[in-house]
Amino acid sequence: MSSSSSTPRVGIIGAGIIGLSVAYELAVRRGVRVTVQDVRPPGRGASWAAAGMLAPAFEAAAEPGVHPRLFELCLEGAALWPEFASELAARTGASVGLDETASLAVALDDAEAARLARIAGTLALKGIAHDGLTGDQMRAVEPALSAEVRGGLELSTDFRVHNRLTVTALLKALTDSPKATFANGPAPLRSVGGKLVLAGHDTIVVAAGWESASVKVEENGQLYSLVNWETALDEIDCHGGQMLSVKAGEGAPVRVVRAGNIYLVPRRGEVVIGATMERDRVIDAPEADVIDALRLAGGALCPGLADAPVVESWAGVRPGTPDHAPFIGPTSTPGLFVAAGHYRNGILLAPVSARIIADQILGISAGDLAAAFSPHRAFAATA
Numbered sequence: 587m588s589s590s591s592s593t594p595r596v597g598i599i600g601a602g603i604i605g606l607s608v609a610y611e612l613a614v615r616r617g618v619r620v621t622v623q624d625v626r627p628p629g630r631g632a633s634w635a636a637a638g639m640l641a642p643a644f645e646a647a648a649e650p651g652v653h654p655r656l657f658e659l660c661l662e663g664a665a666l667w668p669e670f671a672s673e674l675a676a677r678t679g680a681s682v683g684l685d686e687t688a689s690l691a692v693a694l695d696d697a698e699a700a701r702l703a704r705i706a707g708t709l710a711l712k713g714i715a716h717d718g719l720t721g722d723q724m725r726a727v728e729p730a731l732s733a734e735v736r737g738g739l740e741l742s743t744d745f746r747v748h749n750r751l752t753v754t755a756l757l758k759a760l761t762d763s764p765k766a767t768f769a770n771g772p773a774p775l776r777s778v779g780g781k782l783v784l785a786g787h788d789t790i791v792v793a794a795g796w797e798s799a800s801v802k803v804e805e806n807g808q809l810y811s812l813v814n815w816e817t818a819l820d821e822i823d824c825h826g827g828q829m830l831s832v833k834a835g836e837g838a839p840v841r842v843v844r845a846g847n848i849y850l851v852p853r854r855g856e857v858v859i860g861a862t863m864e865r866d867r868v869i870d871a872p873e874a875d876v877i878d879a880l881r882l883a884g885g886a887l888c889p890g891l892a893d894a895p896v897v898e899s900w901a902g903v904r905p906g907t908p909d910h911a912p913f914i915g916p917t918s919t920p921g922l923f924v925a926a927g928h929y930r931n932g933i934l935l936a937p938v939s940a941r942i943i944a945d946q947i948l949g950i951s952a953g954d955l956a957a958a959f960s961p962h963r964a965f966a967a968t969a
């Protein structure tokens with residue numbers, strides 16, 4: 587359906603950080619009318635469960651099997667964060683907890699040392715500043731670290747934000763905007779004569795995280811899944827993650843610390859300890875033994891955390907793709923765009939994904955980097 591004004595009216599399906607950021611970019615920054623639709627309370631999916639690391643180097647510089655330009659997209663995403671955070675804070679009157687202090691990536695064993703060497707190699711090739719530190723130098727920078735830490739990298743590319751504060755700020759900015767409307771429940775998507783229709787909207791963005799393929803479409807009184815209109819959505823897979831937070835007392839780290847799959851993220855009087863990576867786990871409840879194991883691993887990295895009281899434990903679902911990079915862009919169905927599959931980097935990539943989708947919807951060239959994340963790309967590798 588066409589809108590009466592010259593700008594489109596956009597229906598966004600999914601109110602996680604991706605859908606909310608797309609809505610923010612369109613409604614608040616560019617004056618486009620949007621409806622944000624969610625089947626649950628907004629902002630409580632993976633975007634609430636995340637740790638808030640903005641980590642281009644650790645996540646994408648040297649990960650095997652990732653999209654060849656994911657690191658570039660992640661760097662672009664990181665570059666947008668300071669302005670995104672300060673603008674959101676100015677609009678809502680609340681900080682989103684952006685902290686640009688360099689993260690530490692440490693090695694406790696040979697495998698981790700080898701991974702860090704690969705990251706350092708990529709950074710060196712690209713001329714990106716990073717510092718290799720010995721174990722003693724690491725402990726001078728972050729005294730909470732265990733004596734077992736052999737050394738590692740100080741990564742100025744990698745920093746952090748408070749993802750829950752960000753989601754809350756996005757919701758407030760959108761609630762305050764006359765251009766944005768929220769709707770609860772399934773989007774009334776219909777297929778009419780082979781055309782996908784969301785009444786009152788010209789354009790649809792599916793941003794329903796790991797559930798994007800199963801968004802429902804009504805056709806002749808029957809419900810079908812959206813994947814029938816865009817088969818690329820079938821590639822979105824699920825990676826469950828469990829984690830916990832503990833009270834930050836004496837001996838707690840003040841920097842983000844990464845060691846293989848374990849990370850520690852200081853966050854407003856707490857330290858988040860994460861996380862598991864569990865293919866196909868979509869249960870949103872944590873398991874006590876898994877949380878205990880993470881807590882032990884956190885204590886091994888920073889002994890001061892060993893007896894810290896647990897504040898909270900939780901689980902979420904990362905939406906993945908075969909090359910661990912998001913689908914961003916138009917689909918083969920006219921008027922349907924996708925912004926989903928952000929895997930471990932949805933917080934980092936929210937502002938850049940929103941900018942790309944908004945440009946594409948408004949007919950502004952989003953550039954060749956954006957085009958590389960089309961849902962119709964070929965997958966070079968699987969890992």
Ligand SMILES: Cc1cc2nc3c(=O)[nH]c(=O)nc-3n(C[C@H](O)[C@H](O)[C@H](O)COP(=O)(O)OP(=O)(O)OC[C@H]3O[C@@H](n4cnc5c(N)ncnc54)[C@H](O)[C@@H]3O)c2cc1C
Nearest residue numbers: 600602604631632633637638639795827902931932933934
């Ligand atoms: C444990 C864990 C730690 C993480 N840590 C980090 C990190 O440190 N840094 C980082 O960058 N990323 C991190 N991530 C990844 C990041 O959280 C995700 O990539 C990101 O949140 C995905 O955002 P999203 O908006 O696509 O999905 P979600 O936040 O899951 O939002 C999707 C929304 O769609 C809604 N929805 C589903 N079906 C429908 C439907 N049919 N109709 C309408 N709405 C629907 C859901 O209810 C939900 O609100 C982590 C993830 C997990 C689980």
